[in-house]
Amino acid sequence: MTLTHPNTTHQSRNERPHRVLVIGGGVVGITSAIGLREAGFDVTVVAEHYENITSNVAGALWEWPPAVCGQHGDPRSLSSSKHWCMVSYDKFKELHSTYGEGECGVYLQDVFFYFRFSVDKCCFNLEKMNELKDKVDGFARGMHIVPEGVDPQFVENNIKDCYKHMAPMVDTDKYMPWLQQQARDKGCILLQERIDSHVLLEEDTLRKRYKADAIVVSPGLGAIDIVGDTHMYPLRGALVWVKQPNGAARAAHCISHEEGSSSEQDIVFIVPRGKDHVVLGGLAQPNQWDRDLSLDDPIVDQMYKGCLDLLPALRPLELDPKENVRTGLYPFTSTNVLLERIPSTNVVLNYGHGGAGVTLSWGCAEKVVSLVQEMFHDTPHVDNISQKLDASRPTTFLLHDMLPFRAQIEKIRFMKHNLVLISSRRGVAKVPAHEFIHFDLIRVVDSYALKPLVATVSEILSSCALRPDKCRIATNDEYSILLSGQVRDALGIPGAGSHCMLPFFDKNATKKAIGQNGPVRIPxxxxxxxxxxxxxxxxxxxxxxxxxxxxxxxxxxxxxxxxxxxxxxxxxxxxxxxxxxxxxxxxxxxxxRIAGELFNTSVVRVDGRSSLFFAMRHNRPNDEYLQGHQLGNIIVPPTDALYAKLEEFSEAVLYQLRDYCEDYGVFNIDFFLESGTAQPVLMEVAARAAGGAVGKVIEECSGVALEETSLLMQMGHKTPLHKFKSTEMRRYAAYSIHPPKAGVVKRMQIPKLDSTISSVSWRAVPGKRLSAPTSMRDIALVLVISNTDMKSLARDFERINSEEYVIVE
Ligand SMILES: Cc1cc2nc3c(=O)[nH]c(=O)nc-3n(C[C@H](O)[C@H](O)[C@H](O)COP(=O)(O)OP(=O)(O)OC[C@H]3O[C@@H](n4cnc5c(N)ncnc54)[C@H](O)[C@@H]3O)c2cc1C
Known part of the structure; x- marks a missing residue:
């Protein structure tokens, strides 16, 4: 099987083939490059490194998803992965029969999966086994198939079920150079360079520089840097290398992490590597960047011994003296394997393969080819928008420009609106790519200003025969607040007009609306x-x-x-x-300039009255961030003596602005309690969910999804959205954002705390040259922590706001 799709690149005879730039020289990038080349495209691959990358470390066992190490649980990704892995399965078999294992490094051997309970007793395991058993070669199940060499005593005490099948296993030290040579032989150009720009924002420049018509982005964890994917993080894995001169292990043996197991390291992963080695693994440690693990680390030792316990025949085998532990970072995303074309661009994303990059590589390459082919289809792509939007439903136009996009669109789909994203190019670069599928239509407006926005919305209204009175405009982006009112005014769309939005956009208008002699003090x-x-x-x-x-x-x-x-x-x-x-x-x-303590409050208004109130205390004023200091917010619990005062003041601010406030909506208010007098002084008020990680903190503490609530209320929904209702799940929470420091990132790490680290969002990668921040949008790291005990949380909050976790040189 090849990935060639004859005559599908749709170029007329005299035209040069379209050129595609592939960023990334790992297994995912190079396989995509070969697929594209075989389909008739000219291909340039650009990679910072071709050696000593995650793809070289991989245990490289083909596995039915989700994999034993570094599982991907997202259902959408998972269902596509099941197709992609089978494309690869067949391709590896073809490579094996065409080139032989000695040349390409692909081996076809048995893999045994052992279970601590009968497979029938766990829906997940049963479903997985039933899905794969008819698709793979040589499937068999039962304790009778446990092969010789596996410790019978270990089995008796620990194992209740077992199945096996034939699986491709790849010797990456042979396969990766072979794959690169294949790419060159087929005509791909491989360059060693680092891309330092944001691919979406600099698409035109990059395409010009590499004379490319399209860009495929496969940089593994590099996606944090070059597409700003804040949902990505490393999952550290390690493999112990032992030599096997007599072929002690001719099959692979795996035990998955047991749901609910207290042991961090209960995975067993034994995979023959070529003819001479076996690799023993597999750790999966989130957010650990250091790759300096050794057998002296107790967790690695435990992992190694766990493998020996299952297969004692490995005990006498010598550790590889050259490199006995290889550590690598699975490129993981919290949501998905990202394989999407970014709307209105010629950029295709193909990254985030976690513990399954080798397994999925050929299937993903096939998908990349079809996405790139669609871009250059002969007949101009007719974007029949009237088929995308249902005129009998209300339509919401979601505007986005500057701020990070945090709402989970899936959560607001119950409203049964047509959802149209209207974004600037920099805005679309901030929308996590896995959100695209939740929109019915996406329009990127290159010149993001009132006139083009009105023209775009009115073109959609008329093409789809939509009635303006059945439409809504919504935004959580500070920079689109006024525009949202102006677009409503221009097109007769219900909701707050520009007159109402002005005090929430222009600080001078806020102050005028509040008045200097009213009950709310302004500076x-x-x-x-x-x-x-x-x-x-x-x-x-x-x-x-x-x-x-x-x-x-x-x-x-x-x-x-x-x-x-x-x-x-x-x-x-x-x-x-x-x-x-x-x-x-x-x-x-x-x-x-007011001196005092800074607070941020969020108010959800329902039926013209405050229905929910949340208060957070800043550890230092915002502008200190620009001087390189971490900035944080910690929840003020309702039991805190200050809480009532903060609530009262926020009420007073919204009362003063009552002529401008919608009856339903989310408002965000910043103010000082002045030193000495403890009198509140207003700084800013916004008609949107708070920025930063405030939303995440509030969600941890109360279950209220502020970003989504804000959008829903602009769409006409009248009650706040709760992500969980049980009070048992409530905790205290805080966050800290870390500014970049000028220099090259040397090390990144997160601390060990008493509090739970609820979320980590990296905005830098090791090796990246950072500049000092020029705005609050320049961020190196965001940490959200939570705890059931407020005192412990406060202690950890102080700590994370005083330590550096992104170390530059
Ligand atoms: C211990 C371990 C065991 C594993 N076992 C298995 C397994 O059994 N089966 C399996 O299928 N998978 C396994 N994996 C996972 C697999 O290794 C990965 O999913 C896969 O290697 C990801 O490939 P990639 O090409 O996306 O990323 P990488 O291999 O990380 O390649 C990324 C490429 O992008 C380049 N790049 C990054 N940023 C830039 C930039 N700014 N400019 C230019 N180039 C850039 C890099 O230099 C590199 O060439 C394992 C991984 C580990 C760590």
Missing amino acids: NYVVFSPEKFRSDPDGYVREVMDTVGHKLFIKPVVGAGSEKTWRLDGSVQLLQWCEANACSDSIFEIDE
Whole structure:
């Protein structure tokens, strides 16, 4: 079998074949490159390394998914994987018969799977066995098939069931160079370079540089860096290498991790490697980047001994003196093997294969070929949008531009709306690719401004005969808040118009709407006037200081995330600042600088009243982040004496803004409790779910899904969305975000804490050159922690906000 699809690249005779750039020289990238080349494309592969990568470490046993080590549990990925693995199964058999194991390194041998309980007693194991037994060669089941050499005593005490079948096993040290040579022989160009740009944001530049019409992204864990996939993380695995001069193991033997087992290391993974070695594994440690494990590490020793216990014949075998432990990082995503074309681009993602990259490689390559072929189909692709949207249903247009996209769209699909994502290019780069399938239609608007947005939405309305009064506009993106109101105004779509959105977008409008003499205190401020400054610099500076005071905080009137913010002291600094910024495009406000404790609160309004309230305490003000300090938020529990005061103030703010607030929605309010007086002073208020990891913390503490609730309420839904209801699942939680430090990332690690680390989101990879942050969107690491004990949580919170986990040199 080859992956050739004759005449399907749809080029006329005189045209050059389309060229595809494949990023990544591991098993996934090179196999895709071969598939594309066989289908008639010109192919350039670019990889930072072709050796000493995860693909070389792999135990490289073909397995029916999910694999023994580094399981992928996502149902969608899993069902596709079952097709992809079978394509590979057949391909490995073909390679074996065409080239022989000595040349290509593909071996066909038995694999035995042992179970601590009868397979019939566990739905998962039973289902897996039933799925694979008719598809693989040589299937047999029963304790009678346990082969000689396996310790009968171990079996008697631990094993209740067993099955076996023939499986391809790949000697990666032979296979990877052979595969690369195959790619070259077929005409692929292999370059050794590192891509440092974001592939989606720099698609055109990359395509120009490599003269490519399309890009396939297969960088393994490198996807954290070059497509900003924050759902990816490493799962550290290790294999002990022993020599087997007499072929002691001619079959593989595996025991999976037992659900509910207290042992971190109960996997047994014994796989013959070529003719001369056996590899013994398999760890699966999440978020561990260091690859310096050795037999001195108790966990590796335990893993090694677990394998010897099952197969005592391995005991006398000598450890490979050259390299007795190989450690590698499974490229894992919390959601999926990502194999998607990014809408409105010529970029196909193919990464996140976890513990099954070898197993899935040929099947995924086949899918890559079909996705790339679709891009260049002869007849221009007719995007028949009227077939994608059901005119009898309401339609929600979800706007997205700048901020990370955190909502899980699947969770709002129960509304039975047509869902249309309208995004800028930088916005679509922030939407996790596994979310794309949940939208009915995706439109990328290159110039993301009011006119093109209105034109795009109205084109969809007319093509699909949608009634504006049955549509909604929703967004959780600070930079799209005002636009959402303006688009509603322009097209007569129900919901808050631009008049209502303005105070939630423009800080000057907020302050005007609140009023300086009302019950809510706002800082003294002026909007910077370059004209007044130019006409009388000294006089202007004096006037500002008379109004605002000597301690100043300057920020843009529009924008989020403490970008372009300054703390200034006294007239000399203010004069210098005015001179430097008199020609800026931004409008700035100069505020009295408040000293005190900073809080962030979230309010869910139902029927015009606050229905849910959450408060969080900042460990330090946002702008310190830009100076390189970690920033964190910790929940303020309702039992805290301050809680009632924070709630009261948030209510007062929304009351002052009552003419602008929708009756249903999520609001986010930042304010100080001033040092000395403990009087609340308003900083900002937004009509959206809070940014950062606030949503995750609130979800841990209460089960309320804030991001999704915010979207749902803009769609007309009237009750908050709970991800869990049982109070037993509630915990206290906090998060910490770590700014990048200028330099090359040397080490990354997460701490061992009393609290549970509920989520880790890496934004850097080892070897990456980082720059110091210029905005709150530049992040190296986000940690969310939780605990049933508030005191322990507070201790760990302090710790994670004072230690570095991304070490640069
Ligand atoms: C201990 C262990 C045991 C395993 N056992 C099995 C098994 O039995 N069966 C199985 O199927 N799988 C197994 N795996 C998993 C398998 O190894 C992986 O799924 C697979 O290697 C992933 O391949 P990849 O090509 O996506 O990534 P990689 O092999 O990591 O290759 C990534 C490539 O992208 C390049 N790259 C990254 N970033 C950039 C950039 N910015 N610019 C240019 N190039 C870049 C890298 O240099 C490299 O060439 C195992 C893994 C481990 C660690």
